[in-house]
Amino acid sequence: MEEDFLELAVSMAREAGSLLIDGLGEKRDVSHKTGPADLVTQFDRASQNLIVDRVRESYPEHSILAEEEFGVEKSETKWIVDPLDGTTNYVYNYPLFGVSIAVEAEGKTVVGVVHIPVLDETFTAIKGEGAELNGEPISVSATDELSRSLLSTGFPYDQDLVPEAIDTFSRLVRKSRGIRRDGAAAPDLSFVAVGRYDGFWELGLSPWDVAAGSLIVEEAGGQVTDFSGERFDIYDSQGIVATNGENHQELLDKLS
């Protein structure tokens, strides 16, 4: 069953990725959602429509939770979709953006796919079966000290959370090898899974930003928790910390 979900998710993510690449050559109509920095374009919607239509065609009985105001609750099996993660990057032609699709069954994420069209990279995982990049097994880095870790983070759209995010950034930048701020949480998590980053943290993300990526990190041998080191819950946790596992506690200590 999971293999079938994965196959569909990969095929949809790649098709949506091509649509997004085509959109780079066209004018993007940008509108605002929760604030001036929270953007949406016609291509976020087109990508979402493509994915929602294909899920409905194959699994009409399944639930869907998708970012651009779309949700249906029908069954215990749910598709969690970010049709374009990194919309601000996309609007500015900054090439890091992705499509994120996860499948949840009985409350657990069982399949995750993050596709980064410009890199032609598809990160995948099935719960209990490891993680892959373009069909090849991947694993997290082995860096065990924070001082030798390359980290990544993001700043939340919610203005109330920004001061805390800046404080944390300023503390961590002195304790690590560097911090990247790439503007796309699903690719950030995928980069932890393949060892390009040793760790990532962010406050205030939504289930569609992290559902697929957090499974991919865990299946690549990494660790994902909230800021207190408790089990990460895509719906309830306020923040996410995803690392190679070796430097997890040290990062948690510095976050608090």
Ligand code: IPD
């Ligand atoms: C955003 C990106 C960004 C993160 C934001 C997310 P969107 O997703 O993942 O890196 O900092 O909090 O909302 O809006 O581009 O899909």
Ligand code: CA
């Ligand atoms: Ca997103």
Ligand code: CA
């Ligand atoms: Ca999005």
